[in-house]
Amino acid sequence: MRIGIFGGTFDPVHYGHLIVAEQAREQAELDLVWFVPSARPPHKADRPVSPFDRRADMLGLAIAGQEDKFRIDPIEKDRPGPSYTADTLDELNARHPNTDWFLLLGADAVQDLPDWHDPLRIIDRATILVAARPGNQVWTAAELAAALGTDAKRVRLRVVDVPLIDIASRDLRRRAAEGRSLLFQVPHSVRVYIQEKKLYRTESG
Numbered sequence: 001m002r003i004g005i006f007g008g009t010f011d012p013v014h015y016g017h018l019i020v021a022e023q024a025r026e027q028a029e030l031d032l033v034w035f036v037p038s039a040r041p042p043h044k045a046d047r048p049v050s051p052f053d054r055r056a057d058m059l060g061l062a063i064a065g066q067e068d069k070f071r072i073d074p075i076e077k078d079r080p081g082p083s084y085t086a087d088t089l090d091e092l093n094a095r096h097p098n099t100d101w102f103l104l105l106g107a108d109a110v111q112d113l114p115d116w117h118d119p120l121r122i123i124d125r126a127t128i129l130v131a132a133r134p135g136n137q138v139w140t141a142a143e144l145a146a147a148l149g150t151d152a153k154r155v156r157l158r159v160v161d162v163p164l165i166d167i168a169s170r171d172l173r174r175r176a177a178e179g180r181s182l183l184f185q186v187p188h189s190v191r192v193y194i195q196e197k198k199l200y201r202t203e204s205g
Contacts, residue, residue, distance in 0.1 A: 004033040004129065005092070006104040007085060009041055009169070011050045012194060013062045014186045016167040020131045023162045024104050025069055028129055033104070034073045035059050042082035042117065050199060052077050061189040086118040089125035101126040104160075107136040114147045123148070127156040134166045176200035 004024050010017065013035075021033045037055045049055075056072055063070040075091060076083040089101060103126040105113070110130050113119050123144075132138050139147075141157040148155070167185055175182060177200045182191045194200065 001032070001096070001098075002028070002030045002100045002102065003096075004028065004030045004102040004104055005036055005089070005126065006033055007036040007038055007088065009038050009044065009049055010035065010055050010059055011169050012055070012058050012172055012186055012190055012199070014167045014169060014172060014190075015184075016165045018062060018187075019165060020104060020106075020160070020162050021070060024102070024129050024131065024160045027160050028102055028127075028158060030102060032069065032071055034071050035063070036073050036075060036088060037077075038083040039076040039079065040081070040083045042084065043112075054197065054199065058190045058193055061193055062187045064189065082117070084117040086116070086121040086125070089122060093125055102129050103127070104129045104131065106131050106133040107138045108133050110139050110144060110157075111136070111147075113144065119148055120150060120154075123150075123155050127158060129158055129160050131160045131162045132164060134164050173200045 006021050008017070021035070024030065025033045037052060037059060039052050041049065056074060059072050075088055079087070085103070089103070092101065093099070103122065105128055107130055110128065113122070116122065130138055138159055141155040142152045144157060145152040145155045172182055172185060176194055182194065
């Protein structure tokens with residue numbers, strides 16, 4: 001099996017996420033893409049994050065009817081401590097041996113990868129699928145290897161060609177907090193869920 005791992009807070013999930021997932025699935029010939037919502041993202045410890053179940057619910061609504069292509073794995077929900085990608089990949093590899101793992105990252109996240117927890121363990125466990133992000137250079141495998149201080153042959157990296165759709169969850173949270181429209185930025189079912197649950201209404205503009 002060739003499985004893509006798409007981690008993130010998904011607070012909320014939006015069309016940009018979904019397009020990246022589908023393009024990665026198609027271009028890298030993946031059997032499935034698993035969305036892995038982060039339980040306790042270490043890089044966002046200084047701000048509140050919506051409850052895990054709320055974010056997982058929105059993901060479920062977003063991929064409804066496409067379970068042959070996309071799934072949600074709540075692997076990080078009950079694991080104590082910060083949600084480190086290296087630990088998640090180790091656990092997935094133990095649970096599902098003989099699987100080829102592909103980690104979906106934006107170009108900006110690839111440049112941050114050297115500062116992540118145990119990044120060498122990450123590149124040993126998965127091929128990096130890089131999606132271009134507006135305003136960010138796309139690193140080559142050699143450039144990432146140099147930043148990590150390792151041999152380029154150790155890095156498996158492939159670029160996924162995706163439309164440059166500049167939607168950010170933080171902007172959607174701000175719009176929701178201000179009572180502004182999310183139409184055409186998130187799936188209809190997700191938009192209704194946000195309205196019904198009054199998500200993000202306590203955030204200031």
